[in-house]
Amino acid sequence: MKKKIAIITGASSGIGQEFAFQLDEIMHELDEIWLIARRRERLEELAKVLETGCRTIAMDVTEERDMELFRNILATEDVSVRMLVNCAGYGLMGRFDGISIEEQLGMLEVNCKALTRMTYECIPYMCKNGRIIQLASSAAFVPQKNFAVYAAAKSYVLSFSRALREELRERDIWVTAVCPGPVETEFFDIAEKYASTLAVKKLTMVPPQKVVRDALRDSYHKKALSICSLPMKAFGILTKTVPHGWILSVMGLLK
Numbered sequence: 001m002k003k004k005i006a007i008i009t010g011a012s013s014g015i016g017q018e019f020a021f022q023l024d025e026i027m028h029e030l031d032e033i034w035l036i037a038r039r040r041e042r043l044e045e046l047a048k049v050l051e052t053g054c055r056t057i058a059m060d061v062t063e064e065r066d067m068e069l070f071r072n073i074l075a076t077e078d079v080s081v082r083m084l085v086n087c088a089g090y091g092l093m094g095r096f097d098g099i100s101i102e103e104q105l106g107m108l109e110v111n112c113k114a115l116t117r118m119t120y121e122c123i124p125y126m127c128k129n130g131r132i133i134q135l136a137s138s139a140a141f142v143p144q145k146n147f148a149v150y151a152a153a154k155s156y157v158l159s160f161s162r163a164l165r166e167e168l169r170e171r172d173i174w175v176t177a178v179c180p181g182p183v184e185t186e187f188f189d190i191a192e193k194y195a196s197t198l199a200v201k202k203l204t205m206v207p208p209q210k211v212v213r214d215a216l217r218d219s220y221h222k223k224a225l226s227i228c229s230l231p232m233k234a235f236g237i238l239t240k241t242v243p244h245g246w247i248l249s250v251m252g253l254l255k
C-alpha cells in the first residue's frame with residue numbers, strides 16, 4: 001500500500017510550521033508529514049510534538065544537489081502525495097538599488113524557481129482529489145514600491161498557480177494560491193533588514209493560525225484563492241477595479 005503523505009516546505013517556522021500543526025489535527029488519513037526546511041533542529045523539534053509520523057528533510061530548496069536528493073527520495077519511496085504546501089520563501093523591503101543583487105535574485109530563487117521545481121517533482125506522485133497550496137501574498141495584487149522584486153515574485157506565484165489549477169483540474173488535483181497581508185511570523189526579521197514595513201500595513205497583521213485555517217478550508221472547497229482578512233479582500237477588489245497607477249500613487253504617500 002502506498003504511504004499517504006503531505007509535504008510542507010518552510011516547515012521550520014511561521015506559516016509552514018502552522019500548516020504542520022493543523023494538518024496533524026485534521027488529516028487523520030496521513031501516514032506521514034514530510035517537513036522541509038534548512039534548520040534541521042527546528043524540524044526535529046516539530047516532528048517530536050506531532051502525532052502523525054514525520055519525515056524531516058533538512059535541505060535548501062534552491063540547491064540543485066538537495067533537490068536531486070529529494071527527487072530520489074520521492075522516486076524510491078512508494079508514496080501518494082495527498083497535499084503539497086509550498087511555504088518556503090522570504091522577502092526584503094527597501095529600494096531595489098539599495099539591496100545586493102544576490103539577495104534580490106535569492107528572492108526569485110526561493111519564491112519562484114524552487115516553488116516551481118518542488119511542484120514539478122511532486123505532481124507525478126499526487127493522488128486524485130489531491131491538493132497543492134502555494135503561498136503567494138497580497139503583494140501579488142499590485143506592484144509595490146520598496147518591495148519590487150518580492151511583489152513581482154508573488155505575482156508569478158499567483159499567476160502560475162491559477163494556470164496550473166486549470167491544467168490539473170482534469171486530474172482532479174486542486175491548486176489554491178494563498179494571498180495573506182502581513183502575518184505575525186519571523187518573516188519580518190528578514191524582511192526589515194534594510195527598511196521597515198509601512199505602519200498602516202502592520203495594522204492589518206493577522207496570526208498564522210487564521211491564515212492556515214482559512215487556507216485549509218478554501219483548499220478543501222477547491223477554491224482558487226484564499227485571502228484571509230477583510231482588509232486584504234477589500235484590497236484585492238480595489239486592485240481589480242482601480243487603475244494600478246492611482247493605487248501606486250496613494251501607496252507612495254503612506255508612512
Ligand SMILES: NC(=O)c1ccc[n+]([C@@H]2O[C@H](COP(=O)([O-])OP(=O)(O)OC[C@H]3O[C@@H](n4cnc5c(N)ncnc54)[C@H](OP(=O)(O)O)[C@@H]3O)[C@@H](O)[C@H]2O)c1
Binds near residue numbers: 013014040110181185
Ligand atoms: N509573514 C508574512 O507577512 C507573509 C505574508 C504573505 C506571504 N507570506 C509568505 O508565506 C511564506 C511563509 O512565510 P512565513 O511568514 O512563515 O515566514 P518565516 O517564518 O520566515 O518562514 C519561512 C520559511 O521558509 C524556509 N526557507 C527559506 N528559505 C529557504 C530555503 N532556501 N530552503 C528551504 N527552506 C527555506 C525557512 O526555513 P529555514 O530558514 O529553516 O530554511 C522557514 O521555514 C513565504 O513564502 C512568504 O513569502 C508571508
